[in-house]
Amino acid sequence: MTARPAYLFLLPALFLYGAFVVLPILQVTAYSFFSWDNGIAQGFVGFANYARLGSDTVFWAALSHNAIWVVLTLAFPLMAGLLLAAILAERGPRTIQIMSAIYFLPRTIPLVVAGIIWGWIYNPLFGLLNYGLDMLGLGNLGGAWLAEESTALVSLNVVGAWTFFGFCVVIYLGAIQSIDPSLYEAAEVDGAPWWRKFRDITVPLLRNSTLFLGLYAAIEAMRFFDLVWVTTQGGPGYATEVLTTHVYKTFFLVGDFGYAAVLSVVLLVIVLSLSAIAFRLLRAK
Amino acid sequence: MTRFTKHSQTIILVIFALYALAPVYLVLLASMRSEADLFNGPLSLPWPINTSNYLRVWSDSGFSTFFWNSLKISVAVTVLVLLTAPLAGYAFAKMQFRGREALFALFLAGLVVPAPSVIVALYGNLQTLGLIDTHIGVILPQAALLMPFAVFMMRTVMQDVPDELIEAATMDGAGPLYGFLTVVVPLARPGLMSLTLIVFLFSWQEYLLPLVVLQTETLKTITVGAASLQGRYGVDYGGIAAAGLIAFAPLVVLFLTMQRSFVRGLSAGAVK
Structure with missing residues (x-):
């Protein structure tokens, strides 16, 4: 068979992808090496724009928030997904279907809307969280969740987790169902309690899924924008600033083309490296 | 236990x-x-x-317009992806040609590219093309950003189509496109269904592109509308809640009626 039909089949997808993704990536990379004035390139400046990264405290704060986001995501929704999947796997098919649909439901809600809903739950004056704490007699634990530097990022992560843990449940469930049941039967004969089977059979055999979800979470943690922008816009102060919001502000609010391009390139290098690592690790299995 | x-x-x-x-x-x-x-x-x-919250938001705050704009953009993006990604996925899955590995790697790299990382150049390009403040200016980049996922998923789907059936079709002297449409597409229908749902979902959820590309109030999408409503009426919680529900109700209905397709699509690419 000649190769011509193959290229024709590829052409439409490649054209669209090339024109609106690949080309802008190349342009952004080029932009980062120029000095800019009012959106017009002035001259090649080498790595001068990159040198500004070192003293940009907002950049380092943003990067650390992205990193914290990864850790929080691994610690909460991922672990919750693992536990829930392991519990659910032993229930009837009907329960599995209904519960996984319930857990997965928040994922279908646009992050913008999730941000609005939770922004309201967290509202210090008439928010439901403080109201609920009051009801339980724990009113003194209430706070201005998204408006305090100390709680804003963690509170936002609870929203992110809300949209993510169901996905983890679904992925883990798929993997658990392919584990050889005789392993569990053997452990049962030995009288092993549930948590021992969980620790010694389920968790180790789901390593690939954990690796996949962990890398997925890490990449998503670098990519997310909507949730922060619609709730805190990076504030209070820079408490929830992430790389994407820093790019947005540097470009659209400050109009600093060269440095916005530098930040974009840093963001791209990080996500592309993470995905390269992901493909290498997952293919090696 | x-x-x-x-x-x-x-x-x-x-x-x-x-x-x-x-x-x-x-x-x-x-x-x-x-x-x-x-x-x-x-x-x-x-x-x-x-129901007054719904009525107020729907007619007074322009949510009927936002809703139709979102629908129009999401349907257009979905159609565009459906017309392009299955062909490309099929080429990667079943056809031999030079540069196959390199081109596929190029698509794979795009799987993780976040919209904010290209917006600095994309925005200028859309300006040059005169596409700022138009729906096309949202549709084209959005379809492009979803393309790697769609091509990757379609390649997986197309790999499951038996070679013998494709060979039988080409033996009859059918051209590759005819064989693709008559043999491959019917067999790949569940995969195409998943792709349709996922692309529609992602497109409906998109926020950054419509936020920066669309400026005229009557062109805005429902995500942008919901977000701006939040700022406009700080304490109209009934209205905001109704707006939020209008913004995600279609997705929830789609998800609940076609749960299987959804989950299969979203977990495509996950390791077994």
Whole structure:
């Protein structure tokens, strides 16, 4: 068979992808090496724009928030997904279907809307969280969740987790169902309690899924924008600033083309490296 | 398993079900609550059920326009992806040509590219093309950003089409496109269904592109509309709740009716 039909089949997808993704990536990379004035390139400046990264405290704060986001995501929704999947796997098919649909439901809600809903739950004056704490007699634990530097990022992560843990449940469930049941039967004969089977059979055999979800979470943690922008816009102060919001502000609010391009390139290098690592690790299995 | 273990596990399942559902449920209640009813507390059932929040948001705040704009953009993006990604996925799965590995790697790299990382150049390009403040200016980049996922997923789907059937079609002297449409597409229907749902979902959820590309109020999408409503009426919680529900109701309905397709699509690419 000649190769011509193959290229024709590829052409439409490649054209669209090339024109609106690949080309802008190349342009952004080029932009980062120029000095800019009012959106017009002035001259090649080498790595001068990159040198500004070192003293940009907002950049380092943003990067650390992205990193914290990864850790929080691994610690909460991922672990919750693992536990829930392991519990659910032993229930009837009907329960599995209904519960996984319930857990997965928040994922279908646009992050913008999730941000609005939770922004309201967290509202210090008439928010439901403080109201609920009051009801339980724990009113003194209430706070201005998204408006305090100390709680804003963690509170936002609870929203992110809300949209993510169901996905983890679904992925883990798929993997658990392919584990050889005789392993569990053997452990049962030995009288092993549930948590021992969980620790010694389920968790180790789901390593690939954990690796996949962990890398997925890490990449998503670098990519997310909507949730922060619609709730805190990076504030209070820079408490929830992430790389994407820093790019947005540097470009659209400050109009600093060269440095916005530098930040974009840093963001791209990080996500592309993470995905390269992901493909290498997952293919090696 | 002891009964104690089993019951405590059930409690864990229920707690997380509440975590997933409670915010949605509370928004539903708030959206049906009248202002007079507001002081009975957020957990009380709204009575009488009140649709004025929906009517107000739908007609006065422009949500009918936002809704149709979102629908138009999402359908256009979905159609565009459906017309392009299956062909490319098929080429990668079943055809031999030079540069196959390199081109596929190029698509794979795009899987993780976030919209904010290209917006600095994309925005200028759209300006040059005269596409700022047009729906096309949202549709084209959005389809492009979803393309790597779509091509990757379609390649996986097309790999499962048996070679013998494709060979049989080409033996009859059919051209590759004819064979693709008559043999491959019918066999790949479940995969195409998943792709349709996922692309529609992602497109409907998109926020950054419509936020920066669309400026005219009557062109905006529902995500942008919902976000700006939040700022405009700081305390109109009934209205905001109704707007939020209008913004995600179509997705929830789609998800609940076609759960299988959704989950299969979203977990495509996950390791077995």
